[in-house]
Amino acid sequence: MYFAALLARTEDGWEASDTDLDDVESLSDLTELARGAAVDEETVLVYIEQEEAWFGLVRVDGEDDPRTYVSDAAAAARSSYGAMLTDELTEHDAEADLDRLVDLDGTEDGEPDAEEDDDVAPDIAGEAVPAGPLGDPEVLADLGISAKELRALGDDALSEIADVLGCGEVLEAVR
Secondary structure, eight states: OEEEEEEEEETTEEEEEEOOOTTOOSHHHHHHHHHHHOSTTOEEEEEEEETTTEEEEEEEETTSOOEEEESOHHHHTTSHHHHHHHHHHHHHHHHHHHHHHBOTTSOBOOOOOHHHHTTEEEOTTSOEEESSOEEOTTTTGGGTOOHHHHHHOOTTHHHHHHHHHTOHHHHHHHO
16 A cells, blocks of 8 residues: 655645645656645655555755655565655666676676675566665655665555654544
């Protein structure tokens, strides 16, 4: 089961709302949804979780590029909403992997090491996605949650994030 919420910063604090992702098909769609909830181009956090499997955060600050974090990329990549996040995050890495395997003349230079294969899992398209966290672990650092604390969040990550932001009660009202 999925749950998604928007946390939007306002001059009076944070507003929380649950959100429907039925019309969201890409990170661009999700970013536009967040920008639509923004007040005066303030920060908006989009939180998506699949119960007891993974959670993802997308932070949108005005017109800046979104910053994304996924708690368990391999688990997220096996679901439609999670794949939407992990696909964007692994796109650059996939190109780097391809560059590393192909010589300048276009021939393959070798196969990935076996130990590298242990640290990846296939997503829905069969592409390799690393197990564990993926994305920007500093996405909430300036809001009071360090990378180490973010990585340590568990099943109740959204409540813990909302409590640090000071909007725990507002979030519980929409849950």
